[in-house]
Amino acid sequence: MALGKSFFTKILILRSHLLGLEQYVIDPEREYQKLCKQLKGTYIQIGPNSNTYINIFDIREESLEEGKGYLATKISKLIGFFKLIFGELDEEKKALLEEKIIELYEGKGINFDDSSLYKKEEGTITIKPVFKESKDMPVLEEFYEILGKDKKTKQMQIKLIPFVKGSLNFFNNTTNVVLDNSLIVADVYDLGEENLAYGMYLFTEFFWDKIKTNRNKQKVIYLDEAWRLIGVTSNKEVASFLYKIFKTIRKYGGSGVAITQDISDVFSLENGIYGKCLLNNSSIKMFFALEEENIKILSENTSLTEKEKMEIKSLRKGEALLFAGDEHVLLKIETANFEREIIE
Ligand SMILES: Nc1ncnc2c1ncn2[C@@H]1O[C@H](COP(=O)(O)OP(=O)(O)OP(=O)(O)O)[C@@H](O)[C@H]1O
Ligand SMILES: [Mg+2]
Numbered sequence: 001m002a003l004g005k006s007f008f009t010k011i012l013i014l015r016s017h018l019l020g021l022e023q024y025v026i027d028p029e030r031e032y033q034k035l036c037k038q039l040k041g042t043y044i045q046i047g048p049n050s051n052t053y054i055n056i057f058d059i060r061e062e063s064l065e066e067g068k069g070y071l072a073t074k075i076s077k078l079i080g081f082f083k084l085i086f087g088e089l090d091e092e093k094k095a096l097l098e099e100k101i102i103e104l105y106e107g108k109g110i111n112f113d114d115s116s117l118y119k120k121e122e123g124t125i126t127i128k129p130v131f132k133e134s135k136d137m138p139v140l141e142e143f144y145e146i147l148g149k150d151k152k153t154k155q156m157q158i159k160l161i162p163f164v165k166g167s168l169n170f171f172n173n174t175t176n177v178v179l180d181n182s183l184i185v186a187d188v189y190d191l192g193e194e195n196l197a198y199g200m201y202l203f204t205e206f207f208w209d210k211i212k213t214n215r216n217k218q219k220v221i222y223l224d225e226a227w228r229l230i231g232v233t234s235n236k237e238v239a240s241f242l243y244k245i246f247k248t249i250r251k252y253g254g255s256g257v258a259i260t261q262d263i264s265d266v267f268s269l270e271n272g273i274y275g276k277c278l279l280n281n282s283s284i285k286m287f288f289a290l291e292e293e294n295i296k297i298l299s300e301n302t303s304l305t306e307k308e309k310m311e312i313k314s315l316r317k318g319e320a321l322l323f324a325g326d327e328h329v330l331l332k333i334e335t336a337n338f339e340r341e342i343i344e
Pocket of ligand 1: 319
């Protein structure tokens with residue numbers, strides 16, 4: 001039911017943009033293109049016909065996780081990514097995969113010593129070391145070659161064929177988009193259900209790095225159609241990554257907005273732990289009108305009074321019930337003409 005969730009989100013993005021917030025949007029329905037254009041944001045579309053790329057092998061200056069070096073951080077992220085393609089890996093396979101990743105980066109002069117991530121310019125005295133750029137990073141095809149050289153990893157190489165030579169070869173490119181923008185929209189529409197997880201992994205990792213960059217800046221990440229990302233059809237790797245983001249985003253001065261139509265899907269993966277985490281870590285919850293069945297699922301997972309159940313059922317388009325702590329407020333989402341012109 002179209003009741004104004006995405007509309008409200010667009011208004012939120014527009015108004016927050018005017019306040020100078022950094023915003024990142026994952027857009028599975030290609031709904032945010034116009035808004036992004038109007039606000040001069042960076043629009044990244046990935047899919048078979050796209051020409052904007054983000055390279056999964058990028059290590060960015062912000063990529064560092066507490067207590068780990070750059071390469072070690074990247075290796076664990078990449079193993080997560082490759083599990084989406086190769087399936088669950090036993091310890092031996094994981095070790096092999098790690099060995100090959102190390103070899104790949106070694107070829108680019110990158111190793112476990114974090115200083116190897118900085119450029120060394122011979123003959124000049126560098127005042128501030130410069131972090132390596134996208135063009136200094138390996139691409140998938142180079143990894144593919146490495147996997148092909150060892151018969152123990154030949155099977156893995158074969159599974160990468162579509163990503164290097166086939167329909168998914170947009171994964172085999174150096175990053176070519178302006179990533180330094182206060183509004184970035186990731187359009188994953190063309191990926192379709194079966195490839196959505198790969199794109200999600202790529203963007204959540206990238207957005208996560210952006211979020212960590214400057215703790216003093218307010219930022220927001222939006223996930224529209226979140227049920228597709230954490231519901232039954234989607235993937236455990238991706239869901240647990242999102243779970244982590246929603247749990248820790250506040251530490252970095254950020255907030256997360258998850259938007260969903262289908263409550264039952266959100267609570268279906270892994271007995272609903274991801275859905276519950278999202279809900280329990282949300283300081284503000286907004287409910288648009290729901291049908292009986294979804295209200296039932298919701299009340300099994302949260303505490304709703306009979307009166308609230310009635311209220312949620314009778315909401316109309318552009319109306320929502322807002323929960324902030326113990327406060328419950330009925331909202332009517334009103335907009336100015338100029339705002340509607342920008343978003344629609
Ligand atoms: N507050 C509002 N004021 C004016 N028009 C609105 C408002 N909310 C929604 N609309 C209109 O209703 C249409 C559908 O709303 P929207 O796309 O936000 O629904 P949705 O809840 O995201 O639905 P879906 O579940 O299909 O994603 C919008 O394109 C817009 O024209
Ligand atoms: Mg919508």
